[in-house]
Amino acid sequence: MDSRGKAAVLEMARRMGGDFVSGLALMVVLLVTGNIFLATGLGIAAGIAQIVWLKLRGRPVEPMQWGVLALVAVLGTATFITRDPRFVMAKLSIFMGGVGLLMLKPGWPSRYMPAAARERVPPSAVVVLGYVWAAAMFGVAIANLVVAHYASLRVWAVFSAFAPWTVVAILMAAPPLHFRRRAPSQVPAAPSDRRAA
Secondary structure (H helix, E strand, O other): OOHHHHHHHHHHHHHHHHHOHHHHHHHHHHHHHOOHHHHHHHHHHHHHHHHHHHHHOOOOOOHHHHHHHHHHHHHHHHHHHHOOHHHHHHHHHHHHHHHHHHOOOOOHHHHHOOHHHHHHOOHHHHHHHHHHHHHHHHHHHHHHHHHHHHOOHHHHHHHHHHHHHHHHHHHHHHHHHHHHHHOOOOOOOOOOOOOOO
8 A cells, every 4th residue: 555545544544533532432441441331431421522622613513423422322321221231242233233324324435535535536436435334334233243142251352342443444444445446547648739831
């Protein structure tokens, strides 16, 4: 991957990280502390703080940011109420399934693409990329349910900590390579007209 491809991946990661603040905060705190209730509370707080910060700066709040915060808040409240470990294990599936539904909005990846890529990539390709992401999120959600049901708690913990991020990393690295292959080749300039002798 050349420097432009790396820059595109980093820019996409930065923007997606901004949209998934509450979800990322929840996962990081959960991995560090192992306390689902503390992680849920801090995840909700981080999402609310992000929305307030954007509003105070006069910046728009994207639908994905609202959606992720709503998912964390609703699922977090259910976690506090039920205190059921089976619900906690299924939470990843519910979250990833919800994110997959948000990603069914046609063209959503264009927000995360550099301007140069948006200019040369057909809108239909961006729509397809969004559906690929959505399908991947649904796939992780289904896989988590299978692992949570059949595997041990330790195996599930490892899966939930690494599988989603591995899928995201692969998806983030693939589009710049794909779009680079699809980039239109330069058309040679037409020769100047010769004057009639």
